[in-house]
Amino acid sequence: MNRLEWLDTATKKILFRPDRKAVRKELEAHLEDLREASGLDEETAVASMGDPAALAEELSRLHRPWWGYLWRASQIVLAGTAVFCCLLAVLAEAVCQPLDRLGTSLHNYLTPVQFTGALEERDIPAGMTISTGGCTIRADRAVLRSYEDTSQALFVDLQIGLSWRREPLILQNAWSGARTNAGEIPRRVIERSASWAFWQRACLSVEVPEDAEWVELDFGCGAWRRTLHIDLTEEAEP
Amino acid sequence: MKKKRAPRPYWVKFLRNLAAAFLLLAIVWDLLDMSLPTTAEFRRLERQSLAPPSEIAAAVPTGDPFAPKVLIGLGQGWAVAGAPYPLSSTLSDLDVYPLSDGPALIPLPQTVARPDNAGHPQFYAAYAALCPPSDAARAVLTLHNEDGDFMVEGVREGAVFLFYARPAPDSAGRVSIGRSWFQPELFTYELAFYDGQDNLMQEITG
Numbered sequence: 001m002n003r004l005e006w007l008d009t010a011t012k013k014i015l016f017r018p019d020r021k022a023v024r025k026e027l028e029a030h031l032e033d034l035r036e037a038s039g040l041d042e043e044t045a046v047a048s049m050g051d052p053a054a055l056a057e058e059l060s061r062l063h064r065p066w067w068g069y070l071w072r073a074s075q076i077v078l079a080g081t082a083v084f085c086c087l088l089a090v091l092a093e094a095v096c097q098p099l100d101r102l103g104t105s106l107h108n109y110l111t112p113v114q115f116t117g118a119l120e121e122r123d124i125p126a127g128m129t130i131s132t133g134g135c136t137i138r139a140d141r142a143v144l145r146s147y148e149d150t151s152q153a154l155f156v157d158l159q160i161g162l163s164w165r166r167e168p169l170i171l172q173n174a175w176s177g178a179r180t181n182a183g184e185i186p187r188r189v190i191e192r193s194a195s196w197a198f199w200q201r202a203c204l205s206v207e208v209p210e211d212a213e214w215v216e217l218d219f220g221c222g223a224w225r226r227t228l229h230i231d232l233t234e235e236a237e238p
Numbered sequence: 239m240k241k242k243r244a245p246r247p248y249w250v251k252f253l254r255n256l257a258a259a260f261l262l263l264a265i266v267w268d269l270l271d272m273s274l275p276t277t278a279e280f281r282r283l284e285r286q287s288l289a290p291p292s293e294i295a296a297a298v299p300t301g302d303p304f305a306p307k308v309l310i311g312l313g314q315g316w317a318v319a320g321a322p323y324p325l326s327s328t329l330s331d332l333d334v335y336p337l338s339d340g341p342a343l344i345p346l347p348q349t350v351a352r353p354d355n356a357g358h359p360q361f362y363a364a365y366a367a368l369c370p371p372s373d374a375a376r377a378v379l380t381l382h383n384e385d386g387d388f389m390v391e392g393v394r395e396g397a398v399f400l401f402y403a404r405p406a407p408d409s410a411g412r413v414s415i416g417r418s419w420f421q422p423e424l425f426t427y428e429l430a431f432y433d434g435q436d437n438l439m440q441e442i443t444g
Binding site: 074082085165173174221 | 248251256263283285287289313316332336
């Protein structure tokens, strides 16, 4: 039996090809070392390596193919995922769209709302904070604006700390009610809402009757319902 | 001489590749602000609406592959109806309704498809009657909106009755379901519940 036949026989039961190649290479190197060290000819050296069939059995037991196959499959999954992500990214303009959205969010988040047309403005002390559903909602600033038609509206700037999930509040749903000492406020307006990373800023406005002493804004429902109380009789220090 | 590092076992490489694939997918998913599977997306909409997780009372198939189901959730004193889009969170929609004691009617936020006699899908506006009387066998909804008056029989789906209605087709055979079918302030209704002997049990209006 020559060297190649011996190597073929010894490794033929290793089913996973990369393993088979590696073992074959190692056996070949071992054979070369033996020949060089002992000065034997090829046939004698091969014979001294032992029975290749028995070795094949032993090697097949040592080199089960399943983890190798799974590794190959995972390579295919990884490559497939990479291609899928590339396609997805191209389809959704992954480069432009998120950057654009990021820029717009930051711009909206940083730009204050401008209001015009009010005859008089009065700052109300705010600063109350409520926590619910993993968020904290703080009334940053409240301004009572009076208009020519004698109506008045309360504008409240909210600073919302989002949960670790960075999910901005859907204020149309999350802002569940508003009332004054005179009763429920039917008309509620979300003037602005913008989020950036872990924060969301919003400006809400409600029409309040002239004799209103306080305004309460409800957020959430059920066990998550919390109320922000704003006292209209106090005036903020300049 | 630099020692040659022993090759990593296959199971390590296998797990490493799977983790890498998952991480890659998660990063791209998050970067593109992609949505989640239907129920997870519904829960996300609830969290964003500051509504505690509700009990899902019904899942209505819509026939829309992008928003396959409208989910109706019931909480203690509120109800939610959401149409989660598993592929685009920006299109997902959820409405929260406060509930008082007794039955209530809510519109579903999206049209739903139901097969006609020939098996072709037809789109309808759908409504859910929540908290019906426990022994109600039938429910009949009479709806009034800008397209006219419609009377429909409810279909029991778990703890709710579902109603499917739509306007008559125009001269070209098209059906257009406008806003007045979905916004509670744009329609009025009478909702009647009957027992097994067809006696009127309760009627509500809105």
